[in-house]
Amino acid sequence: MKKKVLLSPIDPVHDIGLKMIKRGLEEAGHEAFLLPPDLKPEEIIQEGIDKQVDIILLSRTLGYGVAELLGKFVDLAEATGLRDRVKIGIGGMAIRPELAAELGFDGGFGPGTTVEEAIAFVEGKKYNPKAHFVKKEKKDMTATYDYTYKHPEIGKLLEQIVDGILEWAKDKSSPGIERAHLREEMIDLRAKDGASQELKKLQEEYASYSDDMIANFYRKGEIISKLRRFTGEEYRAFKDFVQRSRKNLQTPSILQHVEGQPIVWVQYGTGCPFMDIAHIKVSEAWGADGVVHFDPSWAARTEGYMEGFLTHEENGSVITPENLFEIKNALQDSTLWQVRAHRGLNVTETVVLAGLCGADLTKINIAYGSMAAGTDPERLTVDSIEAIKYAAKFNLPYDLPTNEELAGVPAHKAFAGMLISTALGIRLGARPILQPLFAYSPEVMINGRMEDNYVDFNAAKIYALRSIINAPIWPGAPIGFLTQTEDRVQSSVTTGLHAGLAASLGVDAISIASSDEAYSGGPIAAPSRCDTLRSVGEVFRNLGQTRIQSSAKAKSWSDELVLGIEQVLKAVLKKPTFVQALYDGVLGSKEEGAYPGRNGAGTIFTRNMV
Numbered sequence: 170m171k172k173k174v175l176l177s178p179i180d181p182v183h184d185i186g187l188k189m190i191k192r193g194l195e196e197a198g199h200e201a202f203l204l205p206p207d208l209k210p211e212e213i214i215q216e217g218i219d220k221q222v223d224i225i226l227l228s229r230t231l232g233y234g235v236a237e238l239l240g241k242f243v244d245l246a247e248a249t250g251l252r253d254r255v256k257i258g259i260g261g262m263a264i265r266p267e268l269a270a271e272l273g274f275d276g277g278f279g280p281g282t283t284v285e286e287a288i289a290f291v292e293g294k295k296y297n298p299k300a301h302f303v304k305k306e307k308k309d310m311t312a313t314y315d316y317t318y319k320h321p322e323i324g325k326l327l328e329q330i331v332d333g334i335l336e337w338a339k340d341k342s343s344p345g346i347e348r349a350h351l352r353e354e355m356i357d358l359r360a361k362d363g364a365s366q367e368l369k370k371l372q373e374e375y376a377s378y379s380d381d382m383i384a385n386f387y388r389k390g391e392i393i394s395k396l397r398r399f400t401g402e403e404y405r406a407f408k409d410f411v412q413r414s415r416k417n418l419q420t421p422s423i424l425q426h427v428e429g430q431p432i433v434w435v436q437y438g439t440g441c442p443f444m445d446i447a448h449i450k451v452s453e454a455w456g457a458d459g460v461v462h463f464d465p466s467w468a469a470r471t472e473g474y475m476e477g478f479l480t481h482e483e484n485g486s487v488i489t490p491e492n493l494f495e496i497k498n499a500l501q502d503s504t505l506w507q508v509r510a511h512r513g514l515n516v517t518e519t520v521v522l523a524g525l526c527g528a529d530l531t532k533i534n535i536a537y538g539s540m541a542a543g544t545d546p547e548r549l550t551v552d553s554i555e556a557i558k559y560a561a562k563f564n565l566p567y568d569l570p571t572n573e574e575l576a577g578v579p580a581h582k583a584f585a586g587m588l589i590s591t592a593l594g595i596r597l598g599a600r601p602i603l604q605p606l607f608a609y610s611p612e613v614m615i616n617g618r619m620e621d622n623y624v625d626f627n628a629a630k631i632y633a634l635r636s637i638i639n640a641p642i643w644p645g646a647p648i649g650f651l652t653q654t655e656d657r658v659q660s661s662v663t664t665g666l667h668a669g670l671a672a673s674l675g676v677d678a679i680s681i682a683s684s685d686e687a688y689s690g691g692p693i694a695a696p697s698r699c700d701t702l703r704s705v706g707e708v709f710r711n712l713g714q715t716r717i718q719s720s721a722k723a724k725s726w727s728d729e730l731v732l733g734i735e736q737v738l739k740a741v742l743k744k745p746t747f748v749q750a751l752y753d754g755v756l757g758s759k760e761e762g763a764y765p766g767r768n769g770a771g772t773i774f775t776r777n778m779v
Contacts, residue, residue, distance in 0.1 A: 172291050175222040177204035177213045179238060179259075183230035186261065186282075190226065193284035199291060210242040217251055224291050228261040235263050236272065243273040258290050305421050305503040307529065308432055308458070310641045310677040311566045311600040316591075320637045320731065326738040327592035334550065334593060334747045340775045341551045344378040344472055349517035349555065351375045352474075356490060356525050379473030386475045393475070395482040399443075404478060407443045411499040414450045421501055422456035424706040427713050430672045432505070433705055434680045435698065436647070438463030440481035442492050446499045451695045455702040459505030459529075461646075461680065462496070464488045469513025469544065470768045474522070488519060493526035505529045510556060511570055512538030514769045516549065517556040524563025530602075531560055533594075534569040536586025536756045540578065540763035546751035548769035554593065561598040568602040568643050577611030578757035580630060581733025586756040588734065589747070591640065605630045607644030607667060607679070609652040611762070618726065623652060623663075624670055628719040629726035631674045636731060644671055645680030653682070657700055660684040665704035672709060673717040681705060 176191055178184040184206050194201040202220055204213060217225050227242070229235055239259060246252040259269050260278030269277020276290045289296035318324025355371050358364040376384035385391040392398070399407065424433050435452045437445045437460055449460050465485030468474075478491040486492065493508065500506055509532035510519030516533065523531045535553045539546035560567050569590050571583035587603060594601035607627050613619045618626040627644075634642060648667040653660035661684045671679045683693050684700035737755060744750040757763030 172199045172224055173220065173222040174199055174201045174224040174226060174291055175204065175213070175217050175220060176201060176226045176228075177208060177216070178206040178229070179208075179210065179213065179227045179242065180229050180231055180261070181207045183228065183261070187226065187228050190284055190287045193288055194291060197288050197292075199288075210238070210245050213242070214245050214249055214251055217246075217255060218249065222255060225255055225257045226287065226291075227257070227259045229259065229264055230262045232263040236268065239269075239272050239274070256290075258287070260287070305423055305458075305501075307503055307505055309566075310432070310602060310643065314640050316595050316600075317639050318637065319635075319639060320735075323588070323637050323731075323735055323738065326735065326742065327588055328596075330589055330738065330741055330747055331592045331596050333742075334554070334589075335596070337746050337748065338551050338554050341773050342776045343548055343551050343769070343773050345514050345517050345548075345552045345769075346555045348375055348378045348473060348515075349521045349559065351378075352518050352521050353525070356522075375473070380471050383471065383473030383475060392479070396475075396479050396487065399478045399480060403443070407446070407495070410443070411446060414446075415499070415501070418450060418454055418501065421453050421503060422706070424456035424458070424702065424709055426706075426710040429675070429714075430709050431643075431668075431676050432458040432678045433668075433702070434459040434461055434505070434507070434643075434645070434678060435702070436461040436463050436680065436682070438465075438485045439693070440465070440483055440486055442478065442480065442486060442495055445486055445496060448693070448695060448698060449496075449500065449504075451698050452702065453501050453504055455699050456706055457504070457702060459507060459678070460500070461507045461509060461532075462486065462488070462493070462528075463509065464519075468515065469538075472514050472769075474515060474518060488515070488522060490522060490526065493522055493528075497527045507531060507568075510567075512543050512549070514544060514548070514552075516544075516552045517559065520556040520559040520563070520565065520567075524559060524565055528565060531556075531565045531567045532570065533557060533560065533567045534571070534587060534590050535593075536583070536590065536751065537570050539751055539766050540757050543766035544768045545766050545770040545772075547748050547773055549766070550748050550751075551773055553590070554597070557594050557597045557599050560594070560600075566600040566602055566641075567594065568604040568645075570604045570646055571606055573606040573610045573612055577615065577762045579612050579733070579761065580605070580610075581730050582737050582755075582757050582761070584630075584634065584730065585734045585737035585741070588637065589738075589741070591638065602641045602643050602677070603634050603638075604643045604645050605634065606646070606650065607648040607671065608650035611651075614651075622720075623667070624717060625719050625723040626726055627667070627670060628674060628723040629730060631676060632723060632727035633730035633734070636727070637734070641677040643678040643680070644676055647680040647682040647686075649682070653684070655685070657684040657697060661700040661704040664701040665708040668705040669708040669712050670717050672712055673715075679705075 176187040191201045191203050256275045258276035259274045265279050266277035286296045358368045372387045376387040382393045435457045437448050481487050506528050507530040508523035508528040510516045511532040511534045539549040569587045571587050573583045591601040649664045652663045681701050683697040685697040740755045741750040
């Protein structure tokens with residue numbers, strides 16, 4: 170039913186809130202009258218009588234004399250008989266619902282009151298805050314892309330390289346691949362009763378493909394240094410914390426102000442799953458859309474994974490089925506979860522665990538992981554092919570980081586390697602996501618392309634990739650890397666500015682760091698996670714649908730990148746194999762800081778010899 174509503178500031182000047190409520194009431198079909206500020210209670214009441222209103226909404230911002238002034242208003246309303254037929258509400262910065270009720274008002278609304286809440290009061294309805302929140306849901310970054318090549322020549326080169334990779338790898342396997350197959354069987358057996366003996370046989374076979382310290386875990390029950398199992402008391406406290414935090418976090422924040430702004434990821438890896446969940450819950454509450462699992466650096470150089478709910482003394486959280494299942498179960502339904510598998514000797518098994526434990530995405534890239542003292546190129550190529558097949562099987566999109574970050578490989582070489590892994594994924598039925606470094610990278614430190622601004626060269630990267638292939642782009646990792654300093658304010662600001670540029674360029678997602686992450690001398694603090702999340706949200710709100718404009722240099726540098734990528738791909742094809750191109754520095758040389766990895770060298774074998 171249509172209502173006649175009188176709105177009046179019982180205040181010398183402040184009426185902005187009432188103006189917003191007036192618009193909302195009129196859009197809802199009610200008749201609203203707004204009085205000017207600084208009227209006496211007697212004047213407001215007379216206007217209510219003359220206009221024969223149904224509701225009076227007052228506002229008060231200034232805090233002095235509130236109780237006396239509002240008490241006088243209610244007394245006058247009762248003396249004139251207006252109180253008998255008119256519902257009266259009061260709101261504003263100086264108001265608390267308890268005070269309004271004590272003074273005899275029908276409703277009291279403090280700071281943070283929404284227009285919808287005022288309308289519900291006018292219409293006599295119970296206000297449901299959840300009904301006015303946009304429901305946060307997971308987003309599939311790959312859904313709108315068909316992975317067609319926009320640059321035919323580069324597309325043709327990539328297809329030829331993929332032909333060669335698959336032909337070279339068709340009969341090859343590794344300890345990592347064999348463990349991945351066994352892990353899949355082992356997890357399946359856990360759900361079956363009476364399969365303990367069969368499980369022990371599989372564990373013994375698994376141990377035979379593992380390093381000694383992992384083999385000793387399965388054969389002798391030994392846990393490696395700096396690791397321990399959670400106690401029963403700790404586990405119960407963990408489950409209680411998860412239950413309480415999920416209950417308290419009913420409406421996670423949304424960072425994006427308008428449709429189309431990129432989703433926001435943070436990373437975790439404190440070493441302790443309990444602490445990880447605490448950081449994840451903070452991040453979820455402040456608007457993070459996704460979280461990335463970081464494992465310890467030593468895990469990349471170790472053949473095999475342990476089992477159990479384990480905590481670790483150093484950074485990087487150990488990957489075990491139990492750790493992953495517990496983290497997954499603690500997440501909000503709307504939170505995307507990535508378990509990264511992009512480098513190391515457990516790439517294939519990590520994707521298996523990610524898929525079986527309910528992850529939404531993973532991370533795979535041959536060129537990145539086999540450079541800068543990483544995994545042997547031959548080993549990682551074989552393992553990554555199988556990992557990509559598993560990613561397709563489990564419907565896990567995967568992103569492809571580039572080795573601009575750690576080594577300083579020029580972007581055109583890094584992008585050539587990223588695009589090769591992309592083309593390989595497309596061929597194998599997976600859904601790759603491009604992840605260019607979006608920061609003050611070592612390359613630009615050397616060539617000076619960011620001496621004037623941080624916009625043009627980062628924009629050039631996106632323009633170049635968009636001109637080559639129709640695929641999702643997720644800059645990281647994180648944005649602003651090497652641009653931040655130990656100053657939390659500067660770090661938050663530069664993260665926000667990079668986020669604004671990413672939004673302007675229409676990318677699908679961004680990874681951000683805590684404001685103390687790059688230079689932290691100890692544990693990352695929860696407030697520093699809030700710093701950068703709030704910064705990103707504020708920049709998104711500030712920009713809306715507007716855009717940061719790059720200069721003409723961005724287009725010129727983009728053209729250079731595309732030409733450089735094409736030349737690198739041609740150079741790869743001149744080598745006997747893709748793997749040889751990695752060894753020979755075609756996708757990043759030793760002079761550029763990209764040393765072919767040695768971990769896992771000599772461990773490849775042909776399947777017919779198994």
